[in-house]
Amino acid sequence: LTPKDLSGLKLLVSAGPTREYLDPVRFLSNPSSGRMGYALAEAARDRGAEVVLVSGPTCLQDPWGMEVVRVESALEMRAAILERYPHLQAVVMAAAVADYRPAEVHRDKEPKTGEEKTLRLLPNPDILKELGANKGNRVLVGFAMETREGLHRAKEKLLRKNLDLIALNYVGREGVGFGSEENEVVLLSRTGEVEELSRRPKREVAHRILDWVKLFWKEYGH
């Protein structure tokens, strides 16, 4: 039986990839399955939190007992999150938001010409950084996926985005991270603590992250 130790917490979790369309049938994206975010949302629901799950396209079913908002692009995800932000006490950004989107989106399918093509990209807004700039007494958690210099980069992101906690994933390790059922992460807190979580099911990783959310949530006096 899970204790309802997060009852009263209004939490938004983002999950999955975003799709950045070039035309009606083509997009830029990444291999995020959404599993880490869904595990977080479900674990928080089980602990009594009021959960909103903002999800990019995934093949996972909508979890019961929460508001599920389906979006595609980074701009749609941003709008869905900012609209709800005033009423939230915590946000966990587990989504793999695309850093860029095509500068032009064609209304019709682009014909194949056989010629070389150049794609112009515009930077997407950093949603989490915007949330951090207007943090108030909310708890903010981010993820960092790195192939190298992980701890250093994650710490830099924690500070730059004004987060309470960042979960560092090393991409490219067998059986963990993108698409898999398990994850191996290092948690870094704004208070300088480092917690290494050895490989384990994403649901267990989720519960540890939520323990940290609870700590800051209580500290911020909600």
Ligand code: C5P
């Ligand atoms: O800077 P980087 O993309 O590595 O940061 C990752 C964290 O920031 C993740 O929590 C991700 O959800 C969030 N992010 C965001 N908006 C973006 C890019 C990343 O909120 N445009």
